[in-house]
Amino acid sequence: MSIHDRASxxxxxxxxxxxxxxxAAADLRADRRLATSIDDFFLAxxxxxxxxxxxxxxxxxxxLVGAIEAAIxxxxxxxxxxxxxxxxxxxxGSGAPVALxxxxxxxxxxxxxxxxxxxxRVRQGLIAEALPIEAASGGAGGxxxxxxxxxxxxxxxxxxxxxxxxxxxxxxxxxxxxxLAGATTRTDLPAAIQQRLxxxxxxxxxxxxxxxxxxxxxxxxxxxAESAQRSIAAHDEGDRLEAAATRLAxxxxxxxxxxxxxxxEALADQRLSLFIALLGHALGLHYADMxxxxxxxxxxxxxxxxxxxxxxxxAIARVGLALCEADPRRDVEQFADSLDAIVAVDPAQARxxxxxxxxxxxxRAAVLAIARGAKA
Amino acid sequence: xxxxxxxLPLVRGLVDHDGRLVEADPRLHDLNTRAGGSxxxxxxxxQLARLARLTQRLGILVSRGIVAADGPGDLELxxxxxxxxxxxxxxxxxxxxxxxxTGADAIGDSDHAALAADADWHWETDSALRLTFxxxxxxxxHGFDADMxxxxxxxxxxxxxxxxxxxxxxxxxxxxxxxxxxxxATLRAxxxxxxxxxxxxxxxxxxxxxxxxxxxxxxxxxxxxAHTIDDASGAFAVRLDSALRSPLGRIIANADSINxxxxxxxxxxxxxxxxxxASAARHLMGxxxxxxxxQAIERADFHVATExxxxxxxxxxxxxxxxxxxxxxxxRIDKPTLGEALPxxxxxxxxxxxxxxxxxxxxxxxxxxxxxxxxxxxxxDLAAIIVADQGKGIAFDxxxxxxxKFERVDPREPGGxxxxxxxxxxxxxxxxxxxxxxxxPGQGARFVLTLPVQDPATA
Numbered sequence: 015m016s017i018h019d020r021a022s023x024x025x026x027x028x029x030x031x032x033x034x035x036x037x038a039a040a041d042l043r044a045d046r047r048l049a050t051s052i053d054d055f056f057l058a059x060x061x062x063x064x065x066x067x068x069x070x071x072x073x074x075x076x077x078l079v080g081a082i083e084a085a086i087x088x089x090x091x092x093x094x095x096x097x098x099x100x101x102x103x104x105x106x107g108s109g110a111p112v113a114l115x116x117x118x119x120x121x122x123x124x125x126x127x128x129x130x131x132x133x134x135r136v137r138q139g140l141i142a143e144a145l146p147i148e149a150a151s152g153g154a155g156g157x158x159x160x161x162x163x164x165x166x167x168x169x170x171x172x173x174x175x176x177x178x179x180x181x182x183x184x185x186x187x188x189x190x191x192x193x194l195a196g197a198t199t200r201t202d203l204p205a206a207i208q209q210r211l212x213x214x215x216x217x218x219x220x221x222x223x224x225x226x227x228x229x230x231x232x233x234x235x236x237x238x239a240e241s242a243q244r245s246i247a248a249h250d251e252g253d254r255l256e257a258a259a260t261r262l263a264x265x266x267x268x269x270x271x272x273x274x275x276x277x278x279e280a281l282a283d284q285r286l287s288l289f290i291a292l293l294g295h296a297l298g299l300h301y302a303d304m305x306x307x308x309x310x311x312x313x314x315x316x317x318x319x320x321x322x323x324x325x326x327x328x329a330i331a332r333v334g335l336a337l338c339e340a341d342p343r344r345d346v347e348q349f350a351d352s353l354d355a356i357v358a359v360d361p362a363q364a365r366x367x368x369x370x371x372x373x374x375x376x377x378r379a380a381v382l383a384i385a386r387g388a389k390a
Numbered sequence: 391x392x393x394x395x396x397x398l399p400l401v402r403g404l405v406d407h408d409g410r411l412v413e414a415d416p417r418l419h420d421l422n423t424r425a426g427g428s429x430x431x432x433x434x435x436x437q438l439a440r441l442a443r444l445t446q447r448l449g450i451l452v453s454r455g456i457v458a459a460d461g462p463g464d465l466e467l468x469x470x471x472x473x474x475x476x477x478x479x480x481x482x483x484x485x486x487x488x489x490x491x492t493g494a495d496a497i498g499d500s501d502h503a504a505l506a507a508d509a510d511w512h513w514e515t516d517s518a519l520r521l522t523f524x525x526x527x528x529x530x531x532h533g534f535d536a537d538m539x540x541x542x543x544x545x546x547x548x549x550x551x552x553x554x555x556x557x558x559x560x561x562x563x564x565x566x567x568x569x570x571x572x573x574x575a576t577l578r579a580x581x582x583x584x585x586x587x588x589x590x591x592x593x594x595x596x597x598x599x600x601x602x603x604x605x606x607x608x609x610x611x612x613x614x615x616a617h618t619i620d621d622a623s624g625a626f627a628v629r630l631d632s633a634l635r636s637p638l639g640r641i642i643a644n645a646d647s648i649n650x651x652x653x654x655x656x657x658x659x660x661x662x663x664x665x666x667x668a669s670a671a672r673h674l675m676g677x678x679x680x681x682x683x684x685q686a687i688e689r690a691d692f693h694v695a696t697e698x699x700x701x702x703x704x705x706x707x708x709x710x711x712x713x714x715x716x717x718x719x720x721x722r723i724d725k726p727t728l729g730e731a732l733p734x735x736x737x738x739x740x741x742x743x744x745x746x747x748x749x750x751x752x753x754x755x756x757x758x759x760x761x762x763x764x765x766x767x768x769x770x771d772l773a774a775i776i777v778a779d780q781g782k783g784i785a786f787d788x789x790x791x792x793x794x795k796f797e798r799v800d801p802r803e804p805g806g807x808x809x810x811x812x813x814x815x816x817x818x819x820x821x822x823x824x825x826x827x828x829x830x831p832g833q834g835a836r837f838v839l840t841l842p843v844q845d846p847a848t849a
Contacts (some may be wrong), residue, residue: 165520168541185541
């Protein structure tokens, strides 16, 4: 089910007049439905979401916005109660969730930065979950009862590595466990996006709780704004899964010859986050940019990255196979076809080819924007 | 689940550079021959041929579970394909007929939820039993630093204890790579008593890759705060109804209409998936109904109505309700004849529920073409309905177990929640009656429902 259908579900009790009204509007609705169907049919196949991503995205969006809304409501209600506005506090504190429906209706959720982050996050989770696990014994020919990569690293003699590995296990647990609205305020989003969502949600609450001409609007505004600021202040980007993975990659700081095994092990342990962070660290690329490269089903950039890091044929084959098994958008036969061509690329050539990726991200975005404008 | 079966020896084969099967152990050779191939010819099982080709092109070891058609059925194989000088060597471990869909397992595979219905939180380990996942707020809930335990051995979190029979269920689970339940343990950090349940997960070679587990905190004295639990469970039953029943109803209806292809033609395998979805959802719906009943009968204020009923008539009705299902498996239900009457005291609706459960079980476990006898008899002060089947029977040791919560006559059997008999007996006892069983393996089973007989004076 599409997330956009939500509003139409909440019809009131059916009455004769409502039935007549709906019948009268049937033409219009049929027309709109046809327009949607036509749009749907002509959507380009490339870049369409599959059903799992779509479902994951709906669930994530609902949980994140729900969590933000619950936190803002709870704190704002406390502030209002303390200022002697018990009725308003009660309404704010116990109102039914409105933010997501309102944000969807207003089209704000189409924000590219927000969706980019959420789609990336959902894809990363789904692919990680689908990566073929290998019990650790298979990896480096170790003992049969060898612990998995992160469990082993969490007991590493180097304290920094051990702490970072534990932190990554903990943040992965948090990401994986379902977000319960109200139970958690950890949205694990980048600060800029978190901030934008919080202000949006606060604005929808203002609209819902203070229809025009209500008294105390000023008090409500103050309480909502303070509550939003509190949520923003409580957010720590360093707590994010992505940050934890990056810290572990930095702490490990693998030598070139260790990298291939570590990458393979990270995939075999279903730790896509660590895989991304290790590549990012090796190249000096930001996690979010590296994630885009790893999640890109066309993968040419990823192969160049792996070649630039001087991975050999078996190592690239292992990475490609694991990603093909986990991501339905990739075709393993096609990958096998192109493997020889990938390996034929000289590391120096590969490094030159990916050099633009290493430029400042804002600069790259600007270059891209100019190119888009030139084509239009 | 095949975990209890003896481990099969490895089956090996060799595919040369041109995709021809040049060496094969007998089992592989037979499979290949049945698929129309022979030694020295290209591999005839398409999935194996494709895997060998892929392995050769990638030049690395590839492990995969594949499903191959074999005669009328499907085979599930774990194949390890490794490039060698002469081509690709195949090693096949696990060689099983593909099990048809079974309720309990298929649900358990998807996530934590089905492990233990009353689980408080969850954990996961790797193959070396190091913790790799803990429900995030567990530390806050019990007051210890849960994060620091991630990566530590499972036994760093729990001190495992013996169960009632002096065994350690987790050891059985580990040895046979199967799910285990009711492993007593204490939380090392707090000394709280808990019960553990878990199911194994396997990697691409079919090897053990760790446990996915659940924790249920033992509540010392449920009676102490019976009041609040009651309030909560009443609300719980209502919520269960709206939160689960209506969406499940929608799933069933939609899946059925996809299966019926009522909106237009559809590829057959998708239509078949829809039938699977509908049947799984019906199974869930049955479980929800059972849970609602369970909530009800475990409440302190649960009571049954006292009505004058005719047990023979109820037995005929119950048998009638199950006639279609019985006919599906060509089972005949021999029910009390029309006109036969057996006055008793109980609640009409509840007695019907019990009888449907007993006869339903009999249908489920009856061999094709079997007969189920349903007899109404009076034994002194008691009116009795006897349901006898020709199924495989129940071992003496299991005869008390099957009346316990979440126990099954045969856990491998598809369908059923393991709550039916538990609920049936609780209901019978609440009406002043009981359910008894006598059976021996191979001899079929006899369930006897007794209820107080109706005093002729009140009739």
